[in-house]
Amino acid sequence: MNRGFSVYIDGIRAAAALVVLLSHFAYPRFTDGRYIWIRDLYLGSDAVVIFFVLSGFVITYCAKTKETALGSFAFARASRFLSVAIPAVLIGFALDNLGASMFPEFYAGQFYNPLAFWEQLAFGLTFANEWTGLATRLGTNGPYWSLSYEAAYYALFAVFFFLSGAVRWLLIAAMCVLFGVNVLLLMPCWLMGVYLYWRIGTSGLVAKPLAVVMAVLPPVIYIALLMSDVRADLTDFMRGFLSPAQYHGLRFSDAPVWDFMLACLTVIHLLGVHALCKADGVETGSARIVRYLASCSFTIYLFHYPLLQFLKPWLASFADLPASDLILLGATLVICLGLAAVFERTLKQQRQFVRRLFLAGPALSR
Template identity: 35%
Template structure:
C-alpha cells in the first residue's frame, strides 16, 4: 500500500470518527453546538465507512505481514482490547459516578449495566436478536459485528483443510445470527476494494471520473431520503423478523452507501499518490491524530453523557467545555491504550503460538490478490 493511500485511509477513518462524535454531541448537548445538526443523521454512514475501511486494511495486513494465523489473531485481539479494556473501565467508572451525581440521567440499573459491559467485553453483545451495548456507550454495538468478521475472515484465509474451513464458517455464521451476517457484505466490500485496486490501476482521468461520480452518488443518496424509505420497505417485507435487527434494518441503504464508498476508495488509491508533496507535508499530523480514531469512537459517548449531566450550571460555555474536556481526555486515554497494545500482542501471541499449528498460514481466498500484486508494488 502506498504511503499516500495509507494516509488517505487514515484521514477517512479520522473524519468518520469525528462525524460519530459530532452526531452524539448534537443529541446529548441540551443546546447543540452551531453546525453539528448538519451531521446529525450521518452516524450510520460513518460506521459503514469504518466497515469498508476495516475490510480493506485487514486484507492488506494479511497479505503483507500477518501470514500466520497466530500473528493475525494476536494482532486483532491486541488492537481491540487495547481500547476495549480502558473503554469499558471508563464506562463503568462514569456510570457509577453518574448514578451518584445525576441519577435522573442514568436511569438504568447497575445489574443491567454490568451485564452489558460483560457482553461487550466478550463481543457477544449483538448475537442474533441481542442488543446489549452499554446504555451509556452505544457505539460498542459495531464491535459486536466487527469481531466476528475478523474470525470469519481468519477461518476463510488460514484454515488449510476445505471441509474444516467451511464447517468453521458455518459454525461461526450460526453463532452470529442474521443481524451480523446481513452487514458482512459491506465489510467484504473493503476486501474487494483491496483486491481490485491491487490488480487494476485506473488511468488518472478515469480515476477522477470515478471519484467525482461516487462522491456525487453518496451526496445524492444521503439527500434523497432513501434511508428512511428503504428502511420502511425492509421492515414491511420482513414483518416480525425485522424486530431486533437494529442497525441491520438499514441493510439496503447500507449496501448502496458501501458500494459507492468502495468505488470512491478504488479511485482515490490511484489519485492520492499524485499529490505526494501534500501528503508528505501533513504526514506527521495525520498519523498523530488518526492514531486516536478508535479511542474517539469508543470513549466519547460516556464522557459526553457524564459531562453533560454534571455541567448544567456553567451556562453558555457548557458546549465548548464539554467538547474540549472530552477530546482532551480521549487523547490522554488513547495514548495509554497505544502503549498497552504491544504488551497485549505479546501476551496473546505467546498463548496462540502454542495452540495454533505453524501450518495455519494465509492461503489464497476469493477476490484476493497475490502478494506480488499488493497496492503500490508496481
C-alpha cells in the same frame, strides 16, 4: 499501499470517528437539538459503514502482508481490540455508575442499560453483545455494538483465509448461526473492503481522467442521496416485508440496502483516490496530524459516549455560555486523546510485553 493512499485512509478513519462523536453530541440531551440535523441525516451510522469498509481493507492487507499465519493474525487482532476495549469496558462502567449515582435523572432513559459488573465484562470482552439472541447495550456505550460485528467478521475471515477443507465450511456455518442475521446483514459492507484490497492488488491503475471521475462522483452521489428520500423509501420497502417487532429487532442492521450502496460508493471513491495518490514524497506536517488523529480514532470511538454522558451534568454551570457546546465537545475530545496516549498509542509496547510474558513463562517453569 503507497504513502499517499495510506495517509488518505487514515484521514477517512479519523474523520469517521469524529463524525460518530458529533452524531452523538447532537442528541438533544447534550446540545438541546441545535445540531439535530446530523442525526436526521444518519451521518453517524454512515460513518460506521465506512469504518467497516476500511476494516475489511486493512485486515486483508495485514493478512496478506504481515500477519500471514493464523496465530499471528489472531494475536494482532485480539491485542488491537483488547488494548482499548478492556479500559473502555472498565472505565465506562465506572463513569456510568458514578454518574448515575450522582445525577440519576440524567441517566434515566433507554440510552442507559445498567449491567452488573460481571455482565459488562462478559459481554464486553467476548464481543458477543450483538450476536444471536443477544441485544445488549453496555451501560451508555452504544457505539460498542460495532465491535461485536467486527469481531465476528474477523473470525469468519480468519477461518476462511487460513483454514481449508470441510473444517473451514463447518466452522463458518457454526459461526453464522452463532453471530446471527443482524451481523451477517452488514457483512457485505465489510467484504467490500476485502474486494477493494483485491482490486487494487490485481489490476493496474485506471487512467487519470477516469480516476478523477471515480474519486469525485461518489461523494456527489452520496450528498444527492442524503438530500433525497431514498433512505426513507428503502426503509419503507424493508418494513413492508417485516412486522414492526421484526424490523425493530434488526437494531443496527435496519438499513442494509442503503449501507451496501454506501459501501459500494466508498470503494469506487477509494479506487479513484488510489490511482491519483503519489507513492513518494516527504510526509508533511498535515499528514502527521492526520496520522496522529487516526492513531486515536479507536479510543475516540469507544470512549466518547460515556464521557459525553458523564461530563454534561458536571458542566451544567457553563450551560449559559455561548461556548458551552464547545466546552463539552472539547473536554470529551481532549480526554479521549489522553486515554489514547495511554492505551491505543502504546499498542506496540503492550504487544512486546505480552510476548515477553509468554516467552518467559516456559523458562521460569523449568
